[in-house]
Amino acid sequence: MTEAKTLLLEQVRKYHHEAASRSAFVPGTTPVLPSGAVLDEDDRAGLVEAALDMKIAAGARCLRFEREFARTLGIRKAHLTNSGSSANLLALAALTSRQLGDERLVPGDEVITVAAGFPTTINPIFQNGLVPVFVDVDLGTYNTTAERVEAAIGPRTRAVMIAHALGNPFPAQDIARICADHDLFLIEDNCDAVGSLHKGALTGTFGDFATVSFYPAHHLTMGEGGCVLTPNLAFARIVESLRDWGRDCWCEPGEDNRCQKRFGYQLGELPHGYDHKYTFSHVGYNLKATDLQAALGLTQLRKLPEFGAARRRNWRRLREGLDGVPGLLMPSAAPDSDPSWFGFVLTVLPEAPYERAELVSFLESRRIGTRLLFAGNITRHPAYLDLRYRVAGPLTNSDIITERTFWVGVYPGLTDEMLNYVIASIREFATRPRHR
Structure with missing residues (x-):
């Protein structure tokens, strides 16, 4: 780190303490917010340092956060996205990939979810041409039960996608067993529950996918942002492709030929040697996060x-x-x-x-x-x-x-x-x- 940068970041920390001083709480005047980000001098300095480095797209900080967050939750792979809603979209869309062969979800297949949920847990089901199957929840915990999920399974049911309600875990172990018994995929919407424990294990570790949001209301924030996590490397590759325009290449931004076969593939009906960086295996999106967001995520983590x-x-x-x-x-x-x-x-x-x-x-x-x-x-x-x-x-x-x-x-x-x-x-x- 240069001397100029060191001095500047010291000033940023000093500024944080001056700007973040809190007034005394005045009942009826000071807002008592239902949610919000809690940010300290490390967060401010981390953001400014990333800005000084002009890291304005997805890069090294995103990769570092993905590794550290996956390690924190004990899940093999994590992919940052621009929001938790996008994470839900990618997790479900991945299950429709042709790369899954006969296992993939096709239009008309059913996905069990709860009626008392947030729209972006449910919308990806509709957006992928699938059919939601709505079940009720219990009052008090505000989660559904394994019995309701099992009773909802029909001939075309292929997956279960449920959120842990306000951080309170749904019976993920029992529902994961039901999914295994009936050959169903399980997506845990873990956006409200990072760090929650169910039967001694972290939520987000029971299913084929877990999703997380980093909106300011949530447990960690990047301002905007989200993440898809999975223990399955094949699923992870599909998520990465869908997130990154649908391209088949897995080289990171700025890398041109890590696989040493950039001009050595023949896929689809393209000519042999067609540039792998411009070969597309999915109808994808651009749902990436940026290093500025990841810099904040790293200090928050x-x-x-x-x-x-x-x-x-x-x-x-x-x-x-x-x-x-x-x-x-x-x-x-x-x-x-x-x-x-x-x-x-x-x-x-x-x-x-x-x-x-x-x-x-x-x-x-x-x-x-x-x-x-x-x-x-x-x-x-x-x-x-x-x-x-x-x-x-x-x-x-x-x-x-x-x-x-x-x-x-x-x-x-x-x-x-x-x-x-x-x-x-x-x-x-x-x-x-x-x-x-």
Whole structure:
């Protein structure tokens, strides 16, 4: 590192401390956000250093992050993308590749998923000409069950694609066994659950693919960004091809002939020796990330254990502080799990003397941010009314979620003062006298 760069980065760190000084928390004035990025001087310096190096496309930092993130989660291969939504798209699209032969998914095949999910877990099913099979979830954990998944399997079912709800693991081990017994692929949407444990293993390690988001709301951030992880090298090559325009070549950016056969292939109906860098084996996309994003990801990755501990601590504080509040169903961790929580989810019970909208409005008026549990029952949204899907069993709880459920934040940027304010506000609203 040059002396000029060293001095500049020292100034960047100094600037961070001046710019990041926090004002005292003022209840009702200071926003209590449901989610957000927690950034320190290392993050700022890492971004600036990458900018000084003019690393503006995918390069060495992306490769380094992919290796370190895969190693952190104990998965063989990771590929960075421009978003978690793109990661979901790539994971499912990979299963339609002709390179899988008779095993590939074809239009009309079914993929089991939950109705109470985020659209980008579900959209890739439609976008690849496949048919979602929607199952319900349990209240409290907000995950589906292995029994519901197994009962939903039909003659054309080929895969299962489910997210761990707000960091709370679905029964991944049991569902992975069902998938193995029925020759189904399993995609774990791990975007909300990086660092969560199920039966002693990290979520994202049970399926054929796992996906992650690095949007600022998530456990780690790159601003925007995502990742596809897989233990299967053949799947990894397909993901890489689909992400990188669909090209067949696996040389990294700036490499011209690592395979020593750049002009030695004959593929498709091309002439022998056609440049492998311009040979395309998939109808692909350009969904790559940049080294600027990866630079932030690398500094964030070191803090994953700290962030997970804070999320667990904040969730416990809310759970203990809100225990016994009338009219509210408290959340619970899935059996045999240690979630790295994404949010603290509450459902207004039918017997409550108030509606969700009243409680949410009260909290928002106090600058306490709330969010709904994503789409609720997604089949009720206008985008999906005319699309082809199958429903396996009643979606009773998904409808309850649509009408009565919301969540508040547990992310590491929340202080004890903020959490105490959230607890006091919910208790005040739920216990105040009402006349009907």
